[in-house]
Amino acid sequence: MHEKERHRIILSAVQDRPVVTVQELVALTDSSEATIRRDIAQLHVQKKLRRVRGGAESIHPPQFVGLAGRPFSVNETINIAQKRAIAQKAVELCEDGDAIIINGGTTTFQMVHPLATKRCQVFTNSFPIAEHLLKNSKNTIMLSGGVIYREQNIILSPFDNDVTRNFYAKRMFMGAQGLGPLGLMEADPLLIQAEQKLIGQADELVVLADSSKFSARSSLILCPLERISTVITDDGIPDSAANMLEQADIHLIVAETSAAQTKATSNG
């Protein structure tokens, strides 16, 4: 077996599993320990893997380093204040007993905190949302079935899901990649398919989009503006976008993120 061939096998083995032993690679490549060690040493200086006693491990974090459970550690902290304020407004629309659909996403995930005190029937395709609500609230949780995609933490099914078809909700909450005159934009075709199914199961569609989403564009249109009942955004929304929504007869809710909450909030 050629050197390159072994390297290919070693790298693929290391990427599969968090750690591969020299012995396993010996068996896998049918070569000697000495050769495998030499290979590992080479790949180590090439930074293709990390050499450890007994074998080699992937150079990438073995997935639970920080103890997985942080749903979307990367995106979650972007515009977190706006997302939280928006999510708060979204939950304020919900009353105990309501049946709602929450589509997975970093903004909608922020709804879990204010939702903790509610008792709604929540249908979601997001594993982290279901997990959090299950552990920290008394809401009834319904989950869509299918494969759990780790990257998005979303559950997708290639098949029609009767659970989805039989659940009908007052409102569906969802985020988006972008929001423009053409409608709601999304990047991933797979997500679009799943989300379109869900949209059909709710009376009102409530879109949670921080103000940066009005300038963001994506190539795929999820649904036209007419389908949207309500948009919740933050006070950074440009006038043009507000006008656009007004003309489309969309109810606009602006969540105030600054300390200046002097506006039309009537509290008791």
Next chain:
Amino acid sequence: MHEKERHRIILSAVQDRPVVTVQELVALTDSSEATIRRDIAQLHVQKKLRRVRGGAESIHPPQFVGLAGRPFSVNETINIAQKRAIAQKAVELCEDGDAIIINGGTTTFQMVHPLATKRCQVFTNSFPIAEHLLKNSKNTIMLSGGVIYREQNIILSPFDNDVTRNFYAKRMFMGAQGLGPLGLMEADPLLIQAEQKLIGQADELVVLADSSKFSARSSLILCPLERISTVITDDGIPDSAANMLEQADIHLIVAETSAAQTKATSNG
């Protein structure tokens, strides 16, 4: 077993329960106390867990202990050694790439630890099993859709679930309330309905039942003995039960528990 591998298992075990004993980890990793102590000490200085007398505890706050969400805090520790040994044997039947169904339960939950090093396609109706495997393994996880029942931590759907119908597995693993001449017994009619659906989706039915289950009885029969391919139990199984299974042409696997390996009892 290698250092990294053990660390993986230890961290994954610590995540399950607020505290894990050295003995449990010895059983789980099949290594010595000294090694486990050294590992715990290492992970402690790495701040991956906290070292305490008797074992290790999660570094994260207990959070929701009283609330629903902790998988099976009550049942989980009953016959834990037997359940673990049984689960270990069950996982030994699985090879990378296998499609398997794991029905929710306290015994089947113990499969998550040995499964951490596998790469199977796992279909389950158990939220905790899905959660753990999602966070601590590279298995592909498929979840059935429906309402999450907090009491059992099981996902049930009143409707037919196409995800379920379209997933066909080599083996299905399940626990039971009881196992007698009439077949597999279960207590809850709702569970029976869901489990019967799943049973139809697998070639072989593997039942995980610690030896106490042979004396336990329940009012409802889930399926007859003929449907069962394999039973995995511990070495406390009475001869009468072993004979019953043998006559039903069921493959019997006996997992030896460390406690029962001492044959002579000095005092009665």
Next chain:
DNA sequence: TCAAAAACGATCAATATCAATCATATTGCG
């Protein structure tokens, strides 16, 4: 309080892994 049991830490032998060296095989070239 004391005694028994469990858990711990240190030490040492057994084992596994490693690095270095040498031997062998294959290839390329004169």
Next chain:
DNA sequence: CGCAATATGATTGATATTGATCGTTTTTGA
């Protein structure tokens, strides 16, 4: 064909890890 260069495999001494033992400390229970 002979020879050198390279790659691979085998051997050996060095090093690291593991498991067992033993004495000490902590916990448990009377």
